[in-house]
Amino acid sequence: MYLPTADSARLVVGFWWIVVIVLVTTYCGNLVAFLTFPKFQPGVDYLNQLAHHKDIVQYGLRNGTFFERYVQSSTREDFKHYLERARIYGSAQEEDIEAVKRGERINIDWRINLQLIVQRHFERDKECRFALGKESFVDEQIAMIVPAKSAYLHLVNRHINSMFRMGFIERWHQMNLPSAGKCNGKSAQRQVTNHKVNMDDMQGCFLVLLLGFTVALLIVCGEFWCRRFRASRKRRQFIN
Known part of the structure; x- marks a missing residue:
């Protein structure tokens, strides 16, 4: 009952309400999804994934x-691309762990050092802010030094080889070296920023509104000329 009588005005009101419904529905849906259904996906586990992460600007x-x-x-x-852009650091200040925590930096280091960093921050903050990548670039070689021409060299090598084949060295790593615990890259999922609806996503909605106003403007012109034609026709009839 509150709609205008002209077809052009009704068309404007109709298109306007279509746009309003789309905007309100999109906003409510995006708000609900952002608050109740955050998106989770794995972070950077392999070096070749860095090209797809534009937020990481420091190596x-x-x-x-x-x-x-x-x-x-x-x-x-x-590897070569990373080394060309990497900053070689030798101190804790140049390591810039806070930038890594913000997701702006990726550091490459010995896995043991990285495990110590993850464990130390987890014990301090009680929160998983870091995760180790799955890719190991270079095998970490650990050896023993003995005197030259030592009579025990073949005996040491034989026992080390036996320990390696029986899994004792791997077991020793698991028991004595620091582990990431709950913050390891295999079990943890890292949260990323949800996609927020912007003007690029909603431009189709405004194009529909523009189309409605354009069609309404054409109908207004047609109604104007039609009314003018009827008025002139009635005037001629009255004169005759």
Whole structure:
């Protein structure tokens, strides 16, 4: 009962309410999804995934790691690309752990050092703010040094080989070396920012509104000329 009588005005009101319904529904749906259904997906587990993460703008590499020399003989382009952009650090200030926590930086270091960092921050904050990637770039070689021409060298090598084949070395790693616990990359899921509806997503809705106003304007012009034609016709009839 509150609608205008003209067809053009009704068309404007109809298109306007279509746009309002779409806007309100989109906003409510996006708000509910953001508050109750956050999106989770794995973070950066492999070095070649860095190209798809535009938020990461800093690369770090600890000084003295074998990764620098390994890249020189490697054929992987992602290794070389990382080394070209990486900042070699040797102190805790240059390591910039806070930037890693914010998701702006990726550091490459010995896995033991990274496990110590994750464990230390987890014990302090009681929250998983870091995760280790699944990819191990260079095997960490641990050896023993003995005197030259030692009579015990073959005996030590034989027992180390036996321990390695029976899994004792791996068991020793699990029992004595620090582990990420709840914050390891295999069991933890890292939260990413949900996609928020912006003007690019809603431009189709405003195009519909523009189409409605354009059609209504054409109908207004037609109604104006039609009314003018009827008025002139009645005037001629009255004169006659």
